[in-house]
Amino acid sequence: MSGIVESIKEELLKRCDAYNEKYGYDFWNDHIKYVVKNSVELAKKYDVDVEIVELGALLHDIAMPSEIGPREEHNVYGAKIADELLTELNYPEDKKERVKECVLRHRGSKKLPRNTIEEQCVADADVIAHFDCIPSLF
Numbered sequence: 001m002s003g004i005v006e007s008i009k010e011e012l013l014k015r016c017d018a019y020n021e022k023y024g025y026d027f028w029n030d031h032i033k034y035v036v037k038n039s040v041e042l043a044k045k046y047d048v049d050v051e052i053v054e055l056g057a058l059l060h061d062i063a064m065p066s067e068i069g070p071r072e073e074h075n076v077y078g079a080k081i082a083d084e085l086l087t088e089l090n091y092p093e094d095k096k097e098r099v100k101e102c103v104l105r106h107r108g109s110k111k112l113p114r115n116t117i118e119e120q121c122v123a124d125a126d127v128i129a130h131f132d133c134i135p136s137l138f
Contacts, residue, residue, distance in 0.1 A: 002051055007089055008058050012065075019065035027065045034132035035060060038125035048117045052095060056102025056122040059085070075112075079104040 016028040039057035043050045059082040063069050069077030079100045086096040102122040105112045114120045 004086075004089055004091055005051060005054050005058070008055055008085060011085060012058050012062055015062065015065040019067070027061060030133050031129055032058065032061055034129035035122070035125045038128045038132070039121050042121040042125055043118070046117050046121065048121065049095075049098070052098045052102065052118050053121045055082075055086075055099045056106070056118065057125060059099065059103050060106045060122055060126060062103075075104050075107045075110070 012032070013028060016026065016032070020026045020028075036054060036057040039053045040050055043053035059078055061074060061078065062081050063074040063077035064071060066077075066081060068081065082100050082103050083096065086099060091099075098116070098118060101115065102119050105114050105119045106123045106126050108123060108127050114123055
């Protein structure tokens with residue numbers, strides 16, 4: 001795991017822990033960790049940038065435990081949060097844009113075009129993750 005991925009994961013875990021303490025729902029253990037696992041597997045299978053996909057997976061739902069914006073628009077707010085965090089970490093601009101697009105376009109319930117295989121990996125992994133933790137659907 002790269003340093004940038006580890007830094008983003010640490011920030012995400014802080015936000016997930018705070019949300020869990022407040023509301024009793026663990027975004028990390030009930031959903032996000034499975035999206036990350038499945039995204040990385042798909043990225044390797046399709047020979048695309050694993051770091052971009054892993055960051056996209058880590059950040060895809062960050063707006064929800066951060067309690068920023070309405071749930072229906074968590075992909076939009078998540079892309080904004082991703083921009084802020086990656087900018088603070090001096091992540092290269094071209095890569096940052098690719099991660100943000102993964103976050104923005106991951107929603108299966110919206111008819112959003114997926115322009116790269118990296119975006120598709122995160123979107124597919126988001127759906128697959130529900131089969132890893134079926135109780136999280138209820």
